[in-house]
Amino acid sequence: VLFRSEHIPSVEEMQTVAMAMKHLGDPVRLRIFWILCHHEVCVMELAEMTQMSSPAVSHHLRLLKTANLICSKRNGKEMYYRAYDSELVNFLHHTIEDIAKITCPQK
DSSP: OOOOGGGSOOHHHHHHHHHHHHHTTSHHHHHHHHHHTTOOEEHHHHHHHHTOOHHHHHHHHHHHHHTTSEEEEEETTEEEEEEOOSHHHHHHHHHHHHHHTOOOOOO
């Protein structure tokens, strides 16, 4: 026997990873997530950076936030978004860059 049942992760243990991978399976969300790994920006700035409408960006941000990949904070009337600071998010960020052979932009 290669694996004993106690060594196989439960569905609950894999739920966080599955949710993250599901939401990052969309190239637009993957791109937005990558940007937010490097910059904290508002919806308008992100819409300009991605050449998308604000409602479209907001839709993708909601899904990324649901998956606990990004977080937000209010500054006056604007809501600013950034990648969540977690081991999973950092790992995904670096994996994306390794797979795509891209590097972090200079801040």
